[in-house]
Amino acid sequence: xxxxxxxxxxxxxxxxxxxxxxxxxxxxxxxxxxxxxxxxxxxxxxxxxxxxxxxxxxxxxxxxxxxxxxxxxxxxxxxxxxxxxxxxxxxxxxxxxxxxxxxxxxxxxxxxx
Amino acid sequence: xxxxxxxxxxxxxxxxxxxxxxxxxxxxxxxxxxxxxxxxxxxxxxxxxxxxxxxxxxxxxxxxxxxxxxxxxxxxxxxxxxxxxxxxxxxxxxxxxxxxxxxxxxxxxxxx
Numbered sequence: 001x002x003x004x005x006x007x008x009x010x011x012x013x014x015x016x017x018x019x020x021x022x023x024x025x026x027x028x029x030x031x032x033x034x035x036x037x038x039x040x041x042x043x044x045x046x047x048x049x050x051x052x053x054x055x056x057x058x059x060x061x062x063x064x065x066x067x068x069x070x071x072x073x074x075x076x077x078x079x080x081x082x083x084x085x086x087x088x089x090x091x092x093x094x095x096x097x098x099x100x101x102x103x104x105x106x107x108x109x110x111x112x113x
Numbered sequence: 114x115x116x117x118x119x120x121x122x123x124x125x126x127x128x129x130x131x132x133x134x135x136x137x138x139x140x141x142x143x144x145x146x147x148x149x150x151x152x153x154x155x156x157x158x159x160x161x162x163x164x165x166x167x168x169x170x171x172x173x174x175x176x177x178x179x180x181x182x183x184x185x186x187x188x189x190x191x192x193x194x195x196x197x198x199x200x201x202x203x204x205x206x207x208x209x210x211x212x213x214x215x216x217x218x219x220x221x222x223x224x225x
Binding site for chain 1: 159162172203215217219
């Protein structure tokens with residue numbers, strides 16, 4: 001059974017602090033790894049799609065790294081702001097179907113002012 | 114533009130009533146289209162996806178159905194709603210391999 005795990009489940013961070021969390025996925029037959037941000041009462045927003053081992057992508061204060069050999073990706077947020085409060089989801093397409101995505105349960109990030 | 118139009122934004126329906134949610138997309142032709150649901154306190158659940166007109170794949174057996182009568186139109190339906198159908202319904206598109214999903218603004222459905 002293909003599974004993607006995210007940790008921690010939730011995270012409280014002081015405004016201004018930096019933080020990171022993890023997405024673990026099966027390393028065999030890797031195709032791509034997606035990161036999304038989902039704010040309450042809104043729809044998910046794509047952050048990154050990563051395909052290459054060792055890849056690092058950045059969008060403002062948010063960056064992500066990818067290790068396909070060991071099956072993990074880190075998402076980093078530098079200098080957290082209240083607007084960063086959201087659930088961060090990772091997902092990957094199973095090797096036999098690029099149409100679907102298998103989703104993690106998410107890391108809920110709460111920024112304390 | 115890769116805009117996704119989804120309506121209505123909110124809907125309250127009695128148990129046993131029918132449902133029709135419509136999603137239309139702009140931009141690239143022949144996108145992959147998806148219906149997702151988030152039930153209260155739960156994560157994203159894929160309901161249906163479509164890789165072309167008239168092609169529907171169902172992920173979860175239930176009383177919902179989907180149709181794609183036109184390239185850029187995706188419809189979610191039910192003949193008789195259940196209380197358990199309450200949730201936040203999201204339409205999404207994906208244009209090619211390794212491109213991200215883009216989501217509509219969603220419909221919050223409450224079945225009473």
